[in-house]
Amino acid sequence: MRTALLLFVSGLCALNVTSSLKICAFNIQSFGEAKANNKKVMGILLKILSRCDLCLIQEVRDSKGEAIQTLVKELNRFDYSNSYSFVESERLGRNTYKEQYPALLTQYQYHKLEEGTRETDAFSREPFIVRFHSPTTLLKDFVLIGQHTCPKTAMKEMDELYTVFNGIYKKWKNVMILGDLNAGCSYVTMKGWRAVRLRSDPKFHWLIGDEQDTTVRQKTHCAYDRIIVHGREIIFSIVPGSAQPFNFKESFHLTEEEALEVSDHFPVELMKVRSNGNIKHYFFDLLLINKFITYNFISSFS
Incomplete structure (x- = not known):
């Protein structure tokens, strides 16, 4: 079963030498008990995740919830300067293939403000949508939309994210879409791209370009994983x-x-x-959820 999980760090971080926030998205590929019990793999994952202030993790297959508990426990041991916690989505998927998304964050208290459901057959796994409010950052308010598309319907799902965006834009103007969109190689076509509104609308900035390679295998060169932003303030808040x-x-x-x-x-x-x-550290583990959840993060210090 696959679900979405939102991991976060709660508590203060002693570091004060940087003036930037690192946001990441990572498809861990079938993260479950086997990987959680593999010390070598976990050691590498901990080094990767501790680099990020906010990380969106995808492909969590953890029906018992034990793998994520192990990940967070080990992360707290590895990075003892922070205290990590998580919230998770429902298990997402149309058939037997389901996943969760955890997200990990640091140094903010969080309060769930509103919740509802969005049912549609446009997505094999529905987007997970989270709003952040931080009084101490340059950008005070922004929304993250996490999505893991199905390869066979990747272009259709990317286009449908435009509809999801329009619903959000009525309330919040600065939006980031991120995750494994399967937005490259055989899953996309030049003709198909023209029909994807996220792509044809010049107000959306695709920060991970088509020429990038987000795959590990030497024989592949595909920009499957993307980060897309919309909104004047969020665009100008990103380090070029x-x-x-x-x-x-x-x-x-x-x-x-x-x-x-x-x-x-x-x-x-x-x-x-x-x-x-x-x-402040945030962690996002794959935003793929069928609920629309808004979180308000209030700084624990000025």
């Missing part, structure tokens, strides 16, 4: 050139076989400017 895949295979000197034990995807990431020197 910071959006890119994180090649953990090269960074951690792994063989392809070792890297594939972790995932067949690289995380994608960007840096967002903050208004002061206090760093």
